[in-house]
Amino acid sequence: MSDLFSYANKRVVLTGGTTGVGAAAVELLADLGCSDLTVLDIAEPTGPATRYIPTDMSDPSSIDSAVADIGGGTDVLFNNAGVAATHAADFVIRVNYLGLRRLTEGLLPTMNQGAAIVNTASIAGQGWPQNLAKIQELIAIDDWDEALGWLSDNDELVSADSYSFSKQLAQVWTMHSSARTRNEFGVRTNSVCPGPIDTPLMDDFIKTMTEQVIQWTIDQTGGSMLSADDIARTLVMLGSDASVAMNGHNTIADNGFSAFMTTGQIDFSGLG
Secondary structure: OOHHHHHOOOEEEEEOOOHHHHHHHHHHHHOOOOEEEEEEEOOOOOOOOOEEEOOOOOHHHHHHHHHHOOOOOEEEEEEHHHHHHEEEEEHHHHHHHHHHHHHHHHHHHHHOOOOOEEEOOOOHOOOOOHHHHHHHHHOOOOHHHHHHHHHHHHHHHHHHHHHHHHHHHHHHHHHHHHHHHHHHOOOEEEEEEEOOEEEEOOOHHHHHHHHHHHHHHHOOOOOEEEEEHHHHHHHHHHHHHHHHHOOOOOEEEEEEEEHHHOOOOOOOHHHO
């Protein structure tokens, strides 16, 4: 059964592999036997990746160049790169959704049968039902520049909380695209939706969400923040053969916060 989690003989592509969850995933994949790991990032990783392609996930030409360099035969694609709302709203959407989508669609036709795509979303995106009609409008747009025009036309929605909206897009795109990836290409698509993680990006989240809100969220689940390795384990589980029946799932990895919220077990007094 241990072979179900093995990455031996798998060709893997990972975005955002230099710090945080991505860096932890690089180490974990090596431990699981991966000997063909390509990392796409703006900075070179220090971990045991076998190949590094400098890539700006906000720039379609940079993404297209990476797709050409990677070539065919990918077994697992981890769309892990992401930024917080300390950046301009359109930049957040470009990295967290448009870039993720463009890379996926570029690699998908040449991915191996039985391959897996794993997107890093967030529990911050769980408000997607209230914006579903608008999200579906954007998802229906294939052209990069036309999508940027939609963002400009809907700036009030996008800029209100660009990070949360970008992760709403990631969750809905995971569900929407999973039908095509499975039925046309034999590739399954899922996402991981973490709660607060102890990574360098946390400083940016504290600036945009406040330390009080972050700490309150952590306190609801016992007071321990998730580690980068915690979420890396969830990523590699979904990319492994152990998860062959999973497709179209936004997998919540938040120490139970969402379950406690849904069942009315959250103490809101800490937000007073």
